[in-house]
Amino acid sequence: xxxxYLFTLDFDVRDYELDLQGxxxxxxxxxxxxxxxxxxxxxxxxxxxxxxxxxIDAVVTRVELxxxxxxxANDSFWVGLNWERKGRTQIAFLQDIYRGDELILRGKVFTAxxxxxxxxxxxxLVKLFEDYQK
Amino acid sequence: xxxxYLFTLDFDVRDYELDLQGxxxxxxxxxxxxxxxxxxxxxxxxxxxxxxxxxIDAVVTRVELxxxxxxxANDSFWVGLNWERKGRTQIAFLQDIYRGDELILRGKVFTAxxxxxxxxxxxxLVKLFEDYQK
Amino acid sequence: xxxxYLFTLDFDVRDYELDLQGxxxxxxxxxxxxxxxxxxxxxxxxxxxxxxxxxIDAVVTRVELxxxxxxxANDSFWVGLNWERKGRTQIAFLQDIYRGDELILRGKVFTAxxxxxxxxxxxxLVKLFEDYQK
Amino acid sequence: xxxxYLFTLDFDVRDYELDLQGxxxxxxxxxxxxxxxxxxxxxxxxxxxxxxxxxIDAVVTRVELxxxxxxxANDSFWVGLNWERKGRTQIAFLQDIYRGDELILRGKVFTAxxxxxxxxxxxxLVKLFEDYQK
Numbered sequence: 074x075x076x077x078y079l080f081t082l083d084f085d086v087r088d089y090e091l092d093l094q095g096x097x098x099x100x101x102x103x104x105x106x107x108x109x110x111x112x113x114x115x116x117x118x119x120x121x122x123x124x125x126x127x128x129i130d131a132v133v134t135r136v137e138l139x140x141x142x143x144x145x146a147n148d149s150f151w152v153g154l155n156w157e158r159k160g161r162t163q164i165a166f167l168q169d170i171y172r173g174d175e176l177i178l179r180g181k182v183f184t185a186x187x188x189x190x191x192x193x194x195x196x197x198l199v200k201l202f203e204d205y206q207k
Numbered sequence: 208x209x210x211x212y213l214f215t216l217d218f219d220v221r222d223y224e225l226d227l228q229g230x231x232x233x234x235x236x237x238x239x240x241x242x243x244x245x246x247x248x249x250x251x252x253x254x255x256x257x258x259x260x261x262x263i264d265a266v267v268t269r270v271e272l273x274x275x276x277x278x279x280a281n282d283s284f285w286v287g288l289n290w291e292r293k294g295r296t297q298i299a300f301l302q303d304i305y306r307g308d309e310l311i312l313r314g315k316v317f318t319a320x321x322x323x324x325x326x327x328x329x330x331x332l333v334k335l336f337e338d339y340q341k
Numbered sequence: 342x343x344x345x346y347l348f349t350l351d352f353d354v355r356d357y358e359l360d361l362q363g364x365x366x367x368x369x370x371x372x373x374x375x376x377x378x379x380x381x382x383x384x385x386x387x388x389x390x391x392x393x394x395x396x397i398d399a400v401v402t403r404v405e406l407x408x409x410x411x412x413x414a415n416d417s418f419w420v421g422l423n424w425e426r427k428g429r430t431q432i433a434f435l436q437d438i439y440r441g442d443e444l445i446l447r448g449k450v451f452t453a454x455x456x457x458x459x460x461x462x463x464x465x466l467v468k469l470f471e472d473y474q475k
Numbered sequence: 476x477x478x479x480y481l482f483t484l485d486f487d488v489r490d491y492e493l494d495l496q497g498x499x500x501x502x503x504x505x506x507x508x509x510x511x512x513x514x515x516x517x518x519x520x521x522x523x524x525x526x527x528x529x530x531i532d533a534v535v536t537r538v539e540l541x542x543x544x545x546x547x548a549n550d551s552f553w554v555g556l557n558w559e560r561k562g563r564t565q566i567a568f569l570q571d572i573y574r575g576d577e578l579i580l581r582g583k584v585f586t587a588x589x590x591x592x593x594x595x596x597x598x599x600l601v602k603l604f605e606d607y608q609k
Contacts, residue, residue: 100237122548146524280390368505
C-alpha cells in the first residue's frame with residue numbers, strides 16, 4: 074500500500090483529538106495532512122517556517138476530503154502523499170490516510186505560493202519535489 | 208449578503224487560531240463551519256450531543272473548501288448556511304464565510320446519520336430543517 | 342459576580358472543544374483564558390499581534406489552573422479578569438471562569454514581555470492597564 | 476536525563492501547533508502532557524477510553540506549568556513522567572518537557588477519578604502504576 078505513495082508518515086491518534094462521539098474530529102484530519110505535507114517539504118529540502126521568513130507563504134487554496142471510516146482511540150495510522158502540478162501556479166497534494174491497509178480518508182489539497190501579496194510560479198519548489206528520492 | 212442564507216452566525220478570530228504566518232490555520236475553518244452547523248441544528252430543534260446520546264451520530268462524509276482570502280488577527284466574520292438534500296441519505300450544507308461582505312471561504316459539507324453502525328434516512332432531521340423559520 | 346472583575350468576556354462552548362468524556366478538554370480552558378486576556382489587552386489600547394510586529398512578545402511564564410466543575414455541550418460561560426504586578430517584570434492575571442454564578446475554574450497566569458531575547462520592564466503595558474476604565 | 480523519569484515519550488513539534496509568534500501555543504503543552512499521561516496509562520495496563528466506557532472518568536483537578544523556554548518549528552522534544560499519590564483520592568503527575576537536555580517546561584498535573592458523579596479512591600490505578608516496569 075505504502076508503495077503507491079512518494080512519501081508516507083506514521084501517526085498515532087491522541088485522545089485530545091477525539092470528540093464526544095469518540096472519533097477523531099473532522100478538522101483534525103487537516104492537521105494530519107498538513108503535518109505530512111510539511112514533513113515532505115522538509116524531506117525535499119524546503120521548510121515551511123523558513124519559507125515564511127523569506128517572505129514566501131505557502132497557502133492552501135482548496136481542500137477536498139472524503140471521509141471513509143473514522144479513527145478512534147489508540148489507532149495507529151499513516152498518511153500517504155503524492156503531488157502533481159495544477160496549472161502554472163498550483164501544486165496539488167493527493168493525500169490519503171490508512172489504518173493498516175484500510176482506507177480512512179481520501180484527500181486533495183491544492184496549494185499556491187504567495188510573495189509580496191501576489192501568487193508566484195513555484196518552479197523552485199517543484200524542482201525540489203522532482204529531485205526528491207523516496 | 209446575509210439575506211442569501213437561511214442561517215448565519217457571527218464570530219471573532221481568536222489569536223490562538225492563527226499560525227506562524229499570522230493567518231487562521233486551514234483546519235480551524237472546519238471548526239467554524241461545524242460550530243455554525245451545530246447552532247443551526249439547535250435552532251431547528253435538534254442537538255448534536257443529544258442525538259449522540261440517542262445513538263444517532265451525525266458524521267461528515269465529504270468536505271470541499273475553497274479558500275479565497277485569509278482571516279487575520281482581530282477580524283470579525285460570519286458564517287452563512289444553506290442546506291439541500293443529496294440523494295436519500297445525505298444532507299449537504301453550503302457554508303460560506305464572509306468578513307463584512309468580502310468572501311473568505313466557500314464550503315460544502317456533506318453529512319450522513321449513523322445508527323447501530325448503519326446509515327439511516329434522515330427524514331426526521333430534514334423535517335426539522337424544513338420547518339425552521341429564519 | 343461580574344462586579345468583582347475589572348474585565349469580563351462571554352463565551353459559548355463549541356462542540357469541537359469537547360473530548361470523548363463529553364466535557365471541554367483541559368487544554369481548551371487555556372484558549373479561553375488567552376482570548377479573554379488578549380481582548381482585555383485590546384480594550385486597554387494594546388494589541389497582541391501589533392506588539393509582536395513591534396518586536397515585543399508577551400509570553401506566559403507560569404500557569405496555575407484549579408478545575409472545579411466541567412463545562413459541557415451547550416453551556417454558556419464567562420471569563421472574569423483582574424491583574425496585578427508580580428515583581429518588576431511580571432504581570433499576573435487572575436482569571437476565573439463561571440457558568441452563571443457557578444465557579445468552573447480558578448486560574449492564575451503569569452506573563453512577561455520579551456524584546457530582543459531579553460525580558461523588559463512592562464511599564465508601558467502597566468500604564469495602559471491602570472488607565473483602563475471598566 | 477531520561478533516567479530521572481519512570482516513563483518518557485518522544486514528540487516532534489507540528490507547524491499547526493505554532494502561533495503567530497512562531498512558538499508553540501501555551502495550551503498545546505497541555506495536549507503534550509495529556510498524550511504522555513494516557514500513553515503511560517496504557518503502558519501500565521489501563522486505558523483512558525476504556526475507563527470512560529466503564530463509567531470511570533479520569534479528570535484533571537489542578538495544573539501547574541512553568542514555562543522555561545519555547546518550542547519552535549522543527550523541534551524534537553520529549554516528555555518525562557513521574558507520579559505520586561496526593562492524599563487518598565488524587566494522583567499527581569510530575570511531567571517535564573525537554574529539548575535534548577534543555578528544560579522547556581516543568582509541569583504538575585493533579586488528577587482524580589469520578590464514578591457516578593463522586594470521587595473514588597484510585598487504588599486499582601495506583602496498583603497498576605506501582606507494578607509498571609520501566
